[in-house]
Amino acid sequence: MKIRNGMATLLLVFVLSACATYSKVDTGQRVPVGEGITVTAVGGWASISHQLISNTGADAIWTVDGPSINHLTFYSAIRSGEPMLVVPNSDVELPVWRTGMTEPDVMEFVEGSLAKANKLPFIETENLRPHTFLGQPGFAFEFNLVNQKQLEIRGLVIGTQAGGVLRMMTYTAPKLHFFAKDEASARAIAATAQLTGS
Amino acid sequence: MRYFRLAMIPLLALVLVACQSTGELAQERPQLRPGTTKIALMPIDVQLFELTAGGLEEPKADWTRQAEVHVRRAIGVVQTEKQLKLVDFDASTLPLERQKVMDQLVRLHEVVGLEAFLQNRFPQLRPPTKQGHFDWSIGTEVQTIAEVTGARYGLFVFMKDSYSSGGRVALNVVVALLGGSVRGGTQLGYASLVDLQTGQIAWFGTLQRAAGDLRDQEPAEEAVRTMFATLSN
Amino acid sequence: MHFTRRHLLCGCAATALTGCVGAGGGKPIAAGYAPALDSVEGGLWEIFNKAEADLKFSPLRMTDEELNRYVTDIACRLAGSHCPDMRGYLVRTPFFNASMAPNGMMQVWSGLLLRCQNEAQLAAVLGHEIGHYLKRHSLQRFEQMRDNATIAAFLGIAVAAAGGGALANLPGLVALANIFAFSREQEREADGVGLELMVNAGYSPIEASEIWRGLIQERDAGLTADERADRKDKSDVFFASHPAPEDRAQTLALQAAAYPGGKRIVGEERYLAQARAFRDMMMQDELRLHQHDRTLVIVDRMKAANPGDADPFYYEGEVYRSRNEGLDDGLAMRAYSRAIEADDDHGLAWRGIGILHRRAGREADAATAFQRYLELVPDASDRLMIQSYVGA
Numbered sequence: 111m112k113i114r115n116g117m118a119t120l121l122l123v124f125v126l127s128a129c130a131t132y133s134k135v136d137t138g139q140r141v142p143v144g145e146g147i148t149v150t151a152v153g154g155w156a157s158i159s160h161q162l163i164s165n166t167g168a169d170a171i172w173t174v175d176g177p178s179i180n181h182l183t184f185y186s187a188i189r190s191g192e193p194m195l196v197v198p199n200s201d202v203e204l205p206v207w208r209t210g211m212t213e214p215d216v217m218e219f220v221e222g223s224l225a226k227a228n229k230l231p232f233i234e235t236e237n238l239r240p241h242t243f244l245g246q247p248g249f250a251f252e253f254n255l256v257n258q259k260q261l262e263i264r265g266l267v268i269g270t271q272a273g274g275v276l277r278m279m280t281y282t283a284p285k286l287h288f289f290a291k292d293e294a295s296a297r298a299i300a301a302t303a304q305l306t307g308s
Numbered sequence: 309m310r311y312f313r314l315a316m317i318p319l320l321a322l323v324l325v326a327c328q329s330t331g332e333l334a335q336e337r338p339q340l341r342p343g344t345t346k347i348a349l350m351p352i353d354v355q356l357f358e359l360t361a362g363g364l365e366e367p368k369a370d371w372t373r374q375a376e377v378h379v380r381r382a383i384g385v386v387q388t389e390k391q392l393k394l395v396d397f398d399a400s401t402l403p404l405e406r407q408k409v410m411d412q413l414v415r416l417h418e419v420v421g422l423e424a425f426l427q428n429r430f431p432q433l434r435p436p437t438k439q440g441h442f443d444w445s446i447g448t449e450v451q452t453i454a455e456v457t458g459a460r461y462g463l464f465v466f467m468k469d470s471y472s473s474g475g476r477v478a479l480n481v482v483v484a485l486l487g488g489s490v491r492g493g494t495q496l497g498y499a500s501l502v503d504l505q506t507g508q509i510a511w512f513g514t515l516q517r518a519a520g521d522l523r524d525q526e527p528a529e530e531a532v533r534t535m536f537a538t539l540s541n
Numbered sequence: 542m543h544f545t546r547r548h549l550l551c552g553c554a555a556t557a558l559t560g561c562v563g564a565g566g567g568k569p570i571a572a573g574y575a576p577a578l579d580s581v582e583g584g585l586w587e588i589f590n591k592a593e594a595d596l597k598f599s600p601l602r603m604t605d606e607e608l609n610r611y612v613t614d615i616a617c618r619l620a621g622s623h624c625p626d627m628r629g630y631l632v633r634t635p636f637f638n639a640s641m642a643p644n645g646m647m648q649v650w651s652g653l654l655l656r657c658q659n660e661a662q663l664a665a666v667l668g669h670e671i672g673h674y675l676k677r678h679s680l681q682r683f684e685q686m687r688d689n690a691t692i693a694a695f696l697g698i699a700v701a702a703a704g705g706g707a708l709a710n711l712p713g714l715v716a717l718a719n720i721f722a723f724s725r726e727q728e729r730e731a732d733g734v735g736l737e738l739m740v741n742a743g744y745s746p747i748e749a750s751e752i753w754r755g756l757i758q759e760r761d762a763g764l765t766a767d768e769r770a771d772r773k774d775k776s777d778v779f780f781a782s783h784p785a786p787e788d789r790a791q792t793l794a795l796q797a798a799a800y801p802g803g804k805r806i807v808g809e810e811r812y813l814a815q816a817r818a819f820r821d822m823m824m825q826d827e828l829r830l831h832q833h834d835r836t837l838v839i840v841d842r843m844k845a846a847n848p849g850d851a852d853p854f855y856y857e858g859e860v861y862r863s864r865n866e867g868l869d870d871g872l873a874m875r876a877y878s879r880a881i882e883a884d885d886d887h888g889l890a891w892r893g894i895g896i897l898h899r900r901a902g903r904e905a906d907a908a909t910a911f912q913r914y915l916e917l918v919p920d921a922s923d924r925l926m927i928q929s930y931v932g933a
Contacts, residue, residue, distance in 0.1 A: 176433075
């Protein structure tokens with residue numbers, strides 16, 4: 111049986127070697143989530159091993175129930191000309207972020223990135239609004255998508271663009287039951303986010 | 309999303325079989341009163357395949373039909389043995405929008421069931437947040453099932469089975485001699501008893517092994533019994 | 542053929558009557574036919590029956606009754622007595638594809654609806670797919686390949702998609718749609734059948750060739766001659782499994798010419814009127830793909846078909862604004878302005894203008910445009926953000 115995917119092979123190694131796949135993030139604990147950002151955990155989350163997410167474009171990914179169910183993802187430093195996500199071994203051209211984009215542009219950038227990288231048949235964004243993040247003026251919006259298993263997924267994006275860098279946090283979970291379950295916790299964590307330099 | 313989808317590849321599970329069947333109980337255990345607690349049986353999903361020498365999984369419609377009958381009958385046997393009161397869930401009387409939600413529920417259960425299955429089988433894949441009691445819910449939309457059927461619990465059953473054809477068996481032997489391994493027939497399944505008020509999975513049974521046969525009544529009965537072994541009232 | 546209502550697959554009764562195990566692929570299928578369960582064909586149907594059960598309540602299914610009825614009527618005029626054996630599903634997926642499963646489950650993707658320019662073109666695609674069904678090409682292909690080990694991985698995809706209870710994921714749909722990667726002969730045969738069906742139904746056969754010309758245009762958009770040559774070999778959801786579109790366009794045009802002339806249906810107005818209600822949704826889905834050059838081909842077509850329509854200019858503006866390279870902001874501004882010239886109340890064009898001004902730091906101009914946008918689209922999904930720009 112051929113397991114074509116690098117990720118699957120890696121997982122296999124983890125399963126066999128009993129390496130740590132996750133590390134626990136306790137409530138109240140302040141932890142770094144990428145370049146220059148720390149957050150304080152609210153509610154119980156598990157951080158997925160860095161080796162396992164190194165190919166995704168994200169700087170940290172947390173989950174409550176498991177990686178196929180829900181996640182909180184941090185993008186700490188997207189610079190001008192860079193994409194949000196990484197699709198290994200693929201010539202898919204992903205949208206890139208550019209300084210000077212307006213918030214509606216950023217929303218469309220996120221929407222397009224998720225759609226292209228995940229080959230989503232459907233994604234729709236809603237309720238773009240001003241939202242303070244990392245102590246800076248920023249934005250927030252929600253999205254609904256249908257994933258490849260035709261399960262409806264809902265997401266929340268909170269971010270800010272300043273100093274030539276786009277910083278974001280996304281929270282995604284199945285629309286049924288799971289999104290609402292940890293939404294408050296995700297929002298609370300976003301509210302604790304700080305730039306370490308400041 | 310993308311990277312997580314990969315994490316779920318059930319092939320891993322197929323490669324690394326340890327025990328044949330396991331069960332998990334939520335902190336709030338199912339309260340099954342013999343012969344009186346109504347359980348709604350969700351449409352069972354059974355699929356049978358033949359593995360040809362080329363490694364091809366050829367779907368077998370006739371086997372699948374047989375297996376469906378056998379699994380249903382086997383559930384009937386388990387029902388009698390464990391004195392369960394099963395009723396069928398028929399969504400077709402609901403308005404289209406509710407039918408769509410019920411369809412989403414089944415899809416959600418598939419994802420949740422597979423994640424729970426993998427975490428159950430491989431402790432490394434179980435996040436620290438899931439270390440305590442078995443704690444999985446698919447949400448309160450399941451109340452619709454209770455409204456339609458009057459049931460207290462919902463039973464979701466998933467089974468997949470594949471068999472080596474003659475040529476495949478020969479190939480297995482040859483490859484084994486060379487020190488390799490090819491996938492033989494496998495049996496994989498999981499079943500959930502879902503509290504139709506809270507959506508909580510009160511009991512979760514799994515089955516996984518390289519043997520078994522759903523094409524015949526007796527082994528099918530044995531497989532279903534094994535999967536349900538940990539369910540008690 | 543039903544596009545809207547649930548249709549139970551009535552395999553049992555017909556099975557008892559036919560009972561022909563291993564009925565050959567390629568042989569024409571009789572109306573009302575269903576294979577025996579213990580046959581290879583029965584196994585094939587079973588996979589797709591499951592996939593179909595899954596598609597029925599999919600959130601991606603477009604269930605609008607009028608649109609479904611419209612497409613169903615066309616398909617039934619083409620399929621004649623086989624109409625009840627096929628079930629069509631409109632699926633919201635922004636790629637050019639239609640598919641026919643061996644059991645009569647036909648999918649038409651929204652990306653195809655967006656690209657057809659008239660009813661005859663849609664009829665050409667539907668006729669082609671019906672051709673695959675009538676000639677049982679899936680079974681034929683499967684019989685040719687089933688002993689061949691090299692297709693293991695290939696069919697593995699389909700089984701992964703169809704098995705495990707998690708049916709009909711998108712790559713699964715693509716795999717299932719293209720599972721048998723019909724041979725060139727089969728494609729040609731389906732083209733021939735499709736052409737005949739469309740002529741019998743009164744449609745202008747040359748439109749079958751036109752749809753391929755449109756795809757070639759799109760494929761080659763924005764490419765240099767070298768890149769074009771290279772692109773021909775590259776895989777694509779659609780092109781990967783089909784013969785070269787140039788050949789098909791040419792062959793279809795020649796075949797069409799062989800049919801006697803006379804007044805035949807093209808149905809441009811009728812088609813565009815039906816598609817109109819879904820055009821914006823389909824275009825927004827298209828824009829999300831960030832395939833700017835290709836999208837511009839669609840926009841140009843739209844401009845030609847609807848002179849005086851503001852929307853194509855707005856879409857053009859969206860393409861350039863999204864591409865955001867070099868002179869794109871200027872191109873976008875020009876396009877939005879033309880949309881406004883055509884329709885001063887085009888709220889979304891005003892939004893685009895506002896964004897461009899804001900990007901360039903022209904706050905006052907941005908505010909004027911945004912205010913116009915908010916007046917025209919009071920329930921805009923980005924209202925709060927835009928209000929914060931305007932200072933309202």
